[in-house]
Amino acid sequence: MRELIVDLKDRSYPIYIGAELLQQKSLLTHHIHSKQVLVVSNDVVAPLYLEQVTQALTDYTVKHVIIPDGEQNKTLQQVNRVFDSLLENKYSRNATLIALGGGVVGDMGGFAAACYQRGIAYIQIPTTLLAQVDSSVGGKTAVNHPLGKNMIGAFYQPQCVIADTTVLNTLPDRELSAGIAEVIKYGLIRDPEFLDWLQTNMHSLLTREAEALAYAIERSCINKAEIVSEDERESGIRAILNLGHTFGHAIETGMGYGTYLHGEAVAIGTCQAADLSCRLGMLPASDMLKINELFRQARLPVTPPEMSADKYIDLMSVDKKNVDGNIRVILLEALGKAALPQSVDTQVLTQTLTEYNG
């Protein structure tokens, strides 16, 4: 088992990475400090793993809330269902919430934990590669609003994260690839060596070799943890984690949550960001082609859906990185080096939005 500490002073916590971790009861119970436990999961993951988690907690009162699968359910309404359950069961401020599922369950479960009685303990058991490499580090919790993704949320750190590579065996291929999109992102923004490793080892990830997965998860989490330790509340460098996300969120919102997986939208969005970086003279065209090729290798889409530039710009104008209504984007200076968010000329942005097509 690999163990990585996310260093955030009094809010530091460990990430456990390895095979068969759900069987190790003590990983879980070590971090629970009252009898009251609520598991939040979804209707795809719960049938597979809820019983395993419940069996690790025989000495506890374990209740659960199961939400429907999918980004379209990351809503305040579903969070309210969690509050209902916590209150109906008279759970106190010492209760623990376990988020068992992908990013949607982690984000909304974490947000529910952040808000219930102004904050109760929570543990993340991410069951998708995307959640293991992304939402497991950084304490970003949130739900969507009809007018924007992740617009309602909190910075809130878990007690621990259990990233069990064995659970990835039940993950659909499409979701595995979507997770790899965020893995590639870490290479692109700050880790050229890892990018090389990914080019060489993509096949091992796609065939779910346990060691390759554990390495990619750890390296991704280390990269993210270093950034987050430096800038917990995203006032500076942390923004580079959003490479491809300004475009990607617009695609997700514009096409309707659930049409594209988050990682798929990020793959396309990263290609758009790379295209924009080229047009602005920051990145050579050959690097942009390498990026496209790597996403294709990972079986990810690189061609944007049909959506007007006006709609893109409208949707991008509510992004959290913006200042006073100016659209700001993360661009690439090189393979393995992202720039801080910057306002971009609407004309060049429009060129990318209308001319880049994979």
Place this chain on the structure above:
Amino acid sequence: MRELIVDLKDRSYPIYIGAELLQQKSLLTHHIHSKQVLVVSNDVVAPLYLEQVTQALTDYTVKHVIIPDGEQNKTLQQVNRVFDSLLENKYSRNATLIALGGGVVGDMGGFAAACYQRGIAYIQIPTTLLAQVDSSVGGKTAVNHPLGKNMIGAFYQPQCVIADTTVLNTLPDRELSAGIAEVIKYGLIRDPEFLDWLQTNMHSLLTREAEALAYAIERSCINKAEIVSEDERESGIRAILNLGHTFGHAIETGMGYGTYLHGEAVAIGTCQAADLSCRLGMLPASDMLKINELFRQARLPVTPPEMSADKYIDLMSVDKKNVDGNIRVILLEALGKAALPQSVDTQVLTQTLTEYNG
């Protein structure tokens, strides 16, 4: 003008206390760092003071959300209206939310600010005495849930608080008294000198003498600020601020939000806590009578409404101070000295709930 700094390291902020402060534009503008401002107020306060605030902000884009007056509107639904407005107006993470109103507006406005894009700046302009002495210090934001008061919320600090004593001139008598309930609380839990001052000067407060009000507000805020600086997230001493609140919240929830003002419920609840302290041999009966008398002087209710002990206990069992389902209460050791929360024998608690009647 009195200025008091609430010392919370990088989250420290000033409270300005005095007459005619809303006329001093710079108090407000000094703390606003982008053009986007949203004022949240209610339908009683907005007609009186919204224009005054808007006029102080002629160089800004000022939008507003007006919620219906009353505790029964401190809901997630109303918070969602604030999110709708922020998103419809494409407000960014640099926007500022101003909460102009009493505790309900402050609590739900603050919670909306805490959650929008994971936290935007907010400024409190409390327009009731209760809000000026209570929610202005401590960063507790929250909304109610049908099953419990303040069950959904966040710890979130404002940029500044502007406590203008002039706005108290339009406050109904009943609400003034409700505010004095919390003022008395500060004396009871840790400030015997202030308690003496209150016994002597109650009439000046009830007749709204500006200097007496400013002194009482400042002294209350100093007491609260000292406690909060010591224990921002309520893991220890801060709990004594909840004197009377475990009973009080049960009364508010049990009788339906809006039947009793919060301060009225706290006045009754504090008398119940004092009665319980007597029964447990911690407080002499003579002190309990003095407490009753002081609340009566402030024109506050001291007689509990008709509600069964079972219902009280049921409602008290979801209080945030509880641990693993055990009811914990703040008791008094003397006039001017509260004890940390402690589990109480259900039999004695039931005696207080059935036998104490003012």
